[in-house]
Amino acid sequence: MADGKLRRMTFRKNARILPVLFAAPLLCAMAPGDMSVAAFLVRADALERLGPLALATPQGHQLKGEVIAAGKRYxxxxxxxxxxxxxxxSCPPESGTLTPDQWLSHLRSYPAAARNKISVYWAFDALMKKRYPCPA
Structure with a gap:
């Protein structure tokens, strides 16, 4: 009886890990900045609960890396x-600042239905077009 209970517990534990294992090759194959806006916001919302400590977590570093990579590609x-x-x-200055609130506000401005189709890179590009339009 205990053996059957152990198998069920092991299966349940493995059932939670399987989606992560299947997603890992996909996440590893993506270039930085290719994460979808939807995925970025899900992770950012989970981290926001941590407050200022969020950036000190590995997930915080990953999200920050996504934005930095998108900026470098741009x-x-x-x-x-x-x-x-x-x-x-767009015609941005050589250097500038972008606060996390400005960035998240821009990402949240996309309709929920479109967020899966837009990458962090393209969202960054759109933000730069909006903030720094070229003179006509």
Whole structure:
């Protein structure tokens, strides 16, 4: 009887781990900045409960890394367009600040139905277009 109870407990424990194991290859294959807005917000909402300590967690570092990677990809693209003489999608200053509240507010402005289809990178690009439009 105890053996059957142990098997059920082990199965339940493994059943909770299986979705994580199946998702791991997908998450590892994604480039930084490719996380969907929906996934980012789910993780950010869970971390917000921790308050200022959230950034000290591994999950906080991962989310911060997503935003930094999106920013670096964006800057590389803008710089490449400028070097090639192409018109850029936005005209940001060389340096600037973006608070977590501004970023999360922008992400939450997307309709819930669209959040799965938009990556953090494209959301970053859209925010830069909105904040730093090029003069006509």
């Amino acid at each position: 800057k590389a693209r803008i710089d490449a367009d400028r070097r090639a003489g192409r018109r850029t999608t």
